[in-house]
Amino acid sequence: MFEYLVSVGTLAAITSVIALGLNSRWGLSGQLDLGYYIYVALGAYIDGVLTLPSAHTQPDVSYILGLHLPFLAGFAGAGLGAGLVSLVVGAVALKNLRGDYFAIVTVAATIIGYTVISQYKPLFNGYNGLYGASQPFAASLNLSPQGYQAFYFGLCVVVLVAVFVVLELLRRSPFGLAVKAVRENEIAASAFGKRTYLLRLKAYVIGGVVAGLGGSLFMHYITAFNPASWSPLETFLLYGALLVGGTANNLGAVVGALIALIAFPQLTQLIPALGSNSNAGPAIQNIVIGLLIFAVLLFRAAGILPELTTMSGQLRTRGAWNWRRRATGQAADSAEPAGPVVDPAGPEEA
Amino acid sequence: MATPARSQACLEVTDLYKSFGGVTAVNGCTFSVRRGSITGLVGPNGAGKSTVINLISGLIRPDRGAVRLEGEEIGGRGMEWVSRRGLVRTFQVAREWPALTVLENVIAAAPAGHREAIWRALFARRALNAQGRALEARALTLLERLKLAPLAQERAGRLSGGQKRLLEFARVAMASPKIVLLDEPLAGVNPVLAEELRAAITDLRDRGATVMIVEHNLGFVERTCDHVIVMATGRVIGEGTMSDLRRSPQVVEAYLGRGAAHA
Numbered sequence: 001m002f003e004y005l006v007s008v009g010t011l012a013a014i015t016s017v018i019a020l021g022l023n024s025r026w027g028l029s030g031q032l033d034l035g036y037y038i039y040v041a042l043g044a045y046i047d048g049v050l051t052l053p054s055a056h057t058q059p060d061v062s063y064i065l066g067l068h069l070p071f072l073a074g075f076a077g078a079g080l081g082a083g084l085v086s087l088v089v090g091a092v093a094l095k096n097l098r099g100d101y102f103a104i105v106t107v108a109a110t111i112i113g114y115t116v117i118s119q120y121k122p123l124f125n126g127y128n129g130l131y132g133a134s135q136p137f138a139a140s141l142n143l144s145p146q147g148y149q150a151f152y153f154g155l156c157v158v159v160l161v162a163v164f165v166v167l168e169l170l171r172r173s174p175f176g177l178a179v180k181a182v183r184e185n186e187i188a189a190s191a192f193g194k195r196t197y198l199l200r201l202k203a204y205v206i207g208g209v210v211a212g213l214g215g216s217l218f219m220h221y222i223t224a225f226n227p228a229s230w231s232p233l234e235t236f237l238l239y240g241a242l243l244v245g246g247t248a249n250n251l252g253a254v255v256g257a258l259i260a261l262i263a264f265p266q267l268t269q270l271i272p273a274l275g276s277n278s279n280a281g282p283a284i285q286n287i288v289i290g291l292l293i294f295a296v297l298l299f300r301a302a303g304i305l306p307e308l309t310t311m312s313g314q315l316r317t318r319g320a321w322n323w324r325r326r327a328t329g330q331a332a333d334s335a336e337p338a339g340p341v342v343d344p345a346g347p348e349e350a
Numbered sequence: 351m352a353t354p355a356r357s358q359a360c361l362e363v364t365d366l367y368k369s370f371g372g373v374t375a376v377n378g379c380t381f382s383v384r385r386g387s388i389t390g391l392v393g394p395n396g397a398g399k400s401t402v403i404n405l406i407s408g409l410i411r412p413d414r415g416a417v418r419l420e421g422e423e424i425g426g427r428g429m430e431w432v433s434r435r436g437l438v439r440t441f442q443v444a445r446e447w448p449a450l451t452v453l454e455n456v457i458a459a460a461p462a463g464h465r466e467a468i469w470r471a472l473f474a475r476r477a478l479n480a481q482g483r484a485l486e487a488r489a490l491t492l493l494e495r496l497k498l499a500p501l502a503q504e505r506a507g508r509l510s511g512g513q514k515r516l517l518e519f520a521r522v523a524m525a526s527p528k529i530v531l532l533d534e535p536l537a538g539v540n541p542v543l544a545e546e547l548r549a550a551i552t553d554l555r556d557r558g559a560t561v562m563i564v565e566h567n568l569g570f571v572e573r574t575c576d577h578v579i580v581m582a583t584g585r586v587i588g589e590g591t592m593s594d595l596r597r598s599p600q601v602v603e604a605y606l607g608r609g610a611a612h613a
Contacts, residue, residue, distance in 0.1 A: 166472065169471050169472055169475070170468065170471050170472075172471075173466075173470070173471030173475075173478060174458075174462070174465040174466045174470075174471070174478065174482070175466045175467065175468055175470075175471045176471070177450070177454060177457065177458045178458060178462065178466045180447070180449070180450060180458075181447045181450065181458045183449075184446075184447035184448055184449055184450060185445045185446070185447055185448075187409070187429075187441075187445060188441070188445035188446070188447065189447075190428075190429040190430045190433065191407065191409075191429055191433055191438065191439055191440075191441075191445070192433055192438065192458070192459045192521065192525055193430055193433035193434040193438075193461060193462060193525070194430065194462065194466075195430055195462075196430065199466070202468060206468075248449075307449060309450070309451045309454060309503070309505075
């Protein structure tokens with residue numbers, strides 16, 4: 001039981017990191033990126049080829065590099081590599097494309113990436129993928145298998161907390177406010193001098209770096225990675241998690257990932273097998289997650305934790321709780337006066 | 351020869367042309383806007399007023415012609431660049447940032463400077479917080495003047511049409527512009543709000559900004575503007591005070607109508 005819980009907990013932490021990366025692209029910046037998971041895959045692959053020993057040591061396996069570097073180098077390389085690819089792809093795709101056009105390009109990029117990586121064996125060993133990834137710090141720690149499992153869980157939680165804090169600082173900063181302004185109305189943002197292209201690109205690259213870091217953790221968790229691990233469905237499931245938890249809310253992204261991608265799949269495993277159909281279990285999982293998204297969109301369209309407003313100083317707490325009124329549909333006139341009020345009834349149109 | 355006029359001009363538009371397909375929207379438009387004035391830009395529908403505003407603010411590129419802000423050429427440089435030079439505009443349809451609060455809308459309109467750098471969000475938080483408090487105080491003062499302060503924490507998308515207009519004006523004031531182009535600021539605004547807006551516009555001018563207003567409400571233009579430019583078919587057909595314009599046969603014919611000449 002302990003092993004099961006720790007294993008699920010580790011997966012939950014990694015999935016939350018990955019969901020946070022998508023939240024920076026879609027939630028904060030409003031980019032409908034349907035190819036997000038490719039950056040998770042890139043992180044896993046880059047980490048793999050940096051930390052695995054040279055491919056020549058095994059027969060019938062081929063991949064680039066094989067530098068046998070320590071985990072931290074692989075982890076940093078995964079973030080940097082995914083970030084760099086995001087920079088190049090984003091620089092082209094975000095220049096002139098918006099909304100659905102941008103989304104279609106991300107789908108095309110995913111299909112190309114998927115085809116190249118699964119067919120071109122010298123890169124990341126083709127469809128068989130990479131396997132045999134190291135256990136970070138295992139040699140120096142010398143723990144029992146359970147002890148090591150608990151350690152890796154702790155490591156993933158530390159990364160999750162660090163990523164969360166950084167993204168939360170960014171969300172509350174003038175940078176976050178400017179990115180949201182671009183998301184809300186790009187022309188108005190340019191009319192007020194915002195560098196809209198750069199702001200969108202930065203949010204895109206931040207999302208890519210976080211995806212890469214998540215991919216690296218994932219690689220060392222399952223110790224193998226191949227194209228079967230990143231079907232296009234993964235990206236859609238992540239969007240489902242954000243919709244459930246609350247788009248543009250970092251805590252919401254984590255809550256959504258925990259509910260939609262961890263709790264529901266784990267609980268639906270308890271459903272007894274239906275007759276002889278072994279595919280029924282996964283199918284039911286997807287159906288249940290779909291129903292969950294429907295339910296959330298019907299009854300709480302902004303997600304469990306809707307987007308927060310960012311305020312400094314005395315207004316912060318009130319701003320943070322503003323969503324409650326919105327969520328419960330109370331009248332707007334309950335807005336507390338902020339500072340000395342000239343005329344409380346004034347702004348209502350006659 | 352033009353030295354005295356030039357030193358007084360905040361904005362100069364010279365021989366501007368723009369056509370869309372076969373339609374010439376702006377056809378050799380030339381005028382200048384005196385620094386510290388409130389200048390009206392009027393004319394019949396299709397006269398090219400909004401296109402001129404779009405050309406000046408950098409939303410679209412002119413086919414040819416020059417736009418100078420304080421003597422610097424800004425034509426075709428793009429809206430972001432022009433805005434950072436101190437020329438801020440509004441739109442015929444209010445373009446608020448709906449999911450942001452009213453207060454956030456105003457704060458986000460302040461000139462960015464270096465505040466929006468990522469490293470500052472992570473490593474210079476104390477300085478950012480101090481700046482943020484100062485901006486917030488200024489934004490609240492502006493909102494109070496426009497009687498939007500009670501709605502400061504409301505999401506901007508929930509405001510009424512008229513309130514969005516006022517919010518747009520608060521954002522403009524927050525941007526501390528050298529010159530403001532207001533594209534039909536009264537559209538959807540009731541008479542009481544219109545007077546508030548007029549006071550705010552005058553106030554902005556008194557603080558050193560130059561204002562240019564495109565507006566169809568000629569009563570408002572007459573009360574607010576100290577100089578009025580009339581456009582028709584893509585060029586300027588007259589300028590001066592409203593009473594000057596009522597005496598111009600060309601302006602009466604093209605825009606004011608015969609009844610106005612005796613008003």
